Amino acid sequence: MLQSNLAYKLPLTEEPAHVASKDAKLSFVHVVVAFFAFLIGILGGLLQGLARGGIIELPAWLGYYQILTAHGVLLALVFTTYLIFGFFFAGMSRTHGAFSDRLRKMGWAGFIITTIGTLMAASMIIANEASVLYTFYAPLQAHYIFYSGLALFVVGTWVAGAAIMAHYFQWKKEHPGEPTPLFGFMATATLILWVVAGLGVAATVLGQMLPWALGMTDEINVLLSRTLFWYFGHPLVYFWIMPAYMVWYLVIPKVIGGRLFSGSLARLAFILFLLFSIPVGFHHQLMEAGITEFWKYIQTVLTFVVVVPSLLTAFSIFATFEQTGREQGGKGLFSWIKKLPWGDVRFFAPFMGMLVFIPAGAGGLINASFQLNAVVHNTLWVVGHFHLTVGTTVILTFFGMAFWLIPVITGRRLTKSMNRSGMVTTWLWTIGMFLMSGAMHILGLFGAPRRTAYTTYQDHPQAMSWFEGIFASHITVAIGGVILTAAGILMFYNFIYLAWFAPKGETEFPMTPDPDDTPHTPALLENWKLWIGIAVVLILFAYTIPIYDMIVNAPPGSPAFNNLIR
Amino acid sequence: MHLHKYEKIWLTFGIGSLVLFLAVLGVAAFAFGQQPPSHMASVDSQNLEDTVFAEPGLDQINEDTYRARIVALTYGYSPDTIEIPAGSTVIFEVTSQDVVHSFTIPGTNVNMMITPGHVNMTEHTFTEPGEYLVICNEYCGTGHHYMQMKIEVTP
Known part of the structure; x- marks a missing residue:
């Protein structure tokens, strides 16, 4: 499937090969916060694994659900979001030129607001005033400072996101009629998704939880709060995966010495993710009363449409691999595979992430399968699932990214020994996750619940069997957790070394040359008003009637339960 | 926008299986009544x-x-x-x-x-x-x- 080898060059776009140093600093602070959150988050995970397996007992001052909340918030929200923004600021500077002082200041303002929010929420988790898990669980009630912190977190990311989008649209304005650089296009699609999705969590936090936690309202509409949360909660996972896809589409082809297969298809995939990741939150609520089967099924169908951009992505990535392997002399059906740089952590870590995404995606299809969801809902299967998707596919891609992004923004070099350390990290993470997530999947099928501390249910034989399996056991989960923690600590060391101790030098920000089809990019794909309009129509279609029903036919609301979490 | 021949085959197969799969779920749900629990009654x-x-x-x-x-x-x-x-x-x-x-x-x-x-x-x-x-x-x-x-x- 060779396409023409002539690399296409855009006419006279003065493309700076570097990240402007002021932008690099803004990117760097994001990366630093991300990795410190990562370290605390994985240590929380270690304690959970050991405690749940009955191997250790937590001290009285530390609750299982408290560290579960910390683990979820720090890894799923803080680590991912900060790293994504660090990546975006550096990448936009690299592909669209340096940020203007005004927009960079806006970026800093976003960083500061987000960080204040993070510290507020974290302080309440530490004080054990917020053990409501990051999915909130009204009518369990956390301290109002926790909700305020989360609101600031979201608003801060909107401010930073606005700076990035403004930078993109400024480029677009200055280059009328030209297709925009892929990096900016994809970052913008991701950020629009984040803003539109964030409206849901902002609505429930600002409109429901905060007034209720402050005592301004006595009651809360539980089903509405859950629905608004999941309106946000599912696109959140695309907010994690789309930047990982950006690494796959834009960085990996360059790392392996090739070029992206098709730019238009990449744009189309991102538009489809934007359209079909939001009107689908009900697939997290399939087992709930108060939402009719009809609307659940509608959202199930919309959920499955993301199969299409996923297939597009899988094709593009592997076509790029094959194209590159063949250009480098690989022959026959499979021998081009040997031409790929297997010893380069910048390729290998994301590649392992891609490999894991095959079973992870298949598991996702099972979860969303309407009535079949009853078998796995809220079991450890689901935890196993998202430790493959976000916890391996996204994380390993971000690990791979760290090995060039950090040296780029700190003006250092990736050394051979650091590359080796990254390879070891990748293997350890993969092995640890195989044990932990594998055991979680099977335990889930046997009915073991998620979000549950160590328990044998008064030594009920069924619950005891969850500790007794050869592979399918909480003990395997704990062992996997220990290996993952070792990998995580090693990654933290890698981060420290790359950030402050690696030898000074020039590092390239790897970015694929524009694909052959760039000049033929359909103008329609760049019509953001159209896509946002369609996204809004789909959301209104999927949510208006059920939400109207939830409000008009609401049962009496729930009072606050804030003693149950301490 | 150019679609490679193999990509057309790949997408046709993928989207075809998707439609079949959703039809199976839909028929099981609405013709055979295998629905997820979605009761609509409310209480105080x-x-x-x-x-x-x-x-x-x-x-x-x-x-x-x-x-x-x-x-x-x-x-x-x-x-x-x-x-x-x-x-x-x-x-x-x-x-x-x-x-x-x-x-x-x-x-x-x-x-x-x-x-x-x-x-x-x-x-x-x-x-x-x-x-x-x-x-x-x-x-x-x-x-x-x-x-x-x-x-x-x-x-």
Whole structure:
């Protein structure tokens, strides 16, 4: 499937090969916060694994659900979001030129607001005033400072996101009629998704939880709060995966010495993710009363449409691999595979992430399968699932990214020994996750619940069997957790070394040359008003009637339960 | 926009299987009634004594069908045990008197969310005798992992 080898060059776009140093600093602070959150988050995970397996007992001052909340918030929200923004600021500077002082200041303002929010929420988790898990669980009630912190977190990311989008649209304005650089296009699609999705969590936090936690309202509409949360909660996972896809589409082809297969298809995939990741939150609520089967099924169908951009992505990535392997002399059906740089952590870590995404995606299809969801809902299967998707596919891609992004923004070099350390990290993470997530999947099928501390249910034989399996056991989960923690600590060391101790030098920000089809990019794909309009129509279609029903036919609301979490 | 020939085959196959798959789910749901628990009845969770949940428990509807009205609460269920003969079908109607719980029988397809203000409903036929464990698999507070009840299925 060779396409023409002539690399296409855009006419006279003065493309700076570097990240402007002021932008690099803004990117760097994001990366630093991300990795410190990562370290605390994985240590929380270690304690959970050991405690749940009955191997250790937590001290009285530390609750299982408290560290579960910390683990979820720090890894799923803080680590991912900060790293994504660090990546975006550096990448936009690299592909669209340096940020203007005004927009960079806006970026800093976003960083500061987000960080204040993070510290507020974290302080309440530490004080054990917020053990409501990051999915909130009204009518369990956390301290109002926790909700305020989360609101600031979201608003801060909107401010930073606005700076990035403004930078993109400024480029677009200055280059009328030209297709925009892929990096900016994809970052913008991701950020629009984040803003539109964030409206849901902002609505429930600002409109429901905060007034209720402050005592301004006595009651809360539980089903509405859950629905608004999941309106946000599912696109959140695309907010994690789309930047990982950006690494796959834009960085990996360059790392392996090739070029992206098709730019238009990449744009189309991102538009489809934007359209079909939001009107689908009900697939997290399939087992709930108060939402009719009809609307659940509608959202199930919309959920499955993301199969299409996923297939597009899988094709593009592997076509790029094959194209590159063949250009480098690989022959026959499979021998081009040997031409790929297997010893380069910048390729290998994301590649392992891609490999894991095959079973992870298949598991996702099972979860969303309407009535079949009853078998796995809220079991450890689901935890196993998202430790493959976000916890391996996204994380390993971000690990791979760290090995060039950090040296780029700190003006250092990736050394051979650091590359080796990254390879070891990748293997350890993969092995640890195989044990932990594998055991979680099977335990889930046997009915073991998620979000549950160590328990044998008064030594009920069924619950005891969850500790007794050869592979399918909480003990395997704990062992996997220990290996993952070792990998995580090693990654933290890698981060420290790359950030402050690696030898000074020039590092390239790897970015694929524009694909052959760039000049033929359909103008329609760049019509953001159209896509946002369609996204809004789909959301209104999927949510208006059920939400109207939830409000008009609401049962009496729930009072606050804030003693149950301490 | 150019689509490579192999990509067309790949997408046609992928989208074709997707349509077939969704049709299977849809037919199972709407023609054979295999729906996820989605009961629409609501109650006042703070005044259950004024509702059918004032006296939760088991009612026999006919020879081998029972209705179990159960109230989920932190951290348990009321009643905490029910007893039925093997071969019985039980219709579970469950609500919560406080926070969000679940009503889950590991090893069966009974697994539904219990949100305060709503009644959720599902049914199950217990063919094998034994002591079935019911657990809450949705976080409901610091004692969540103690929340359970039992279903005794007598031979």
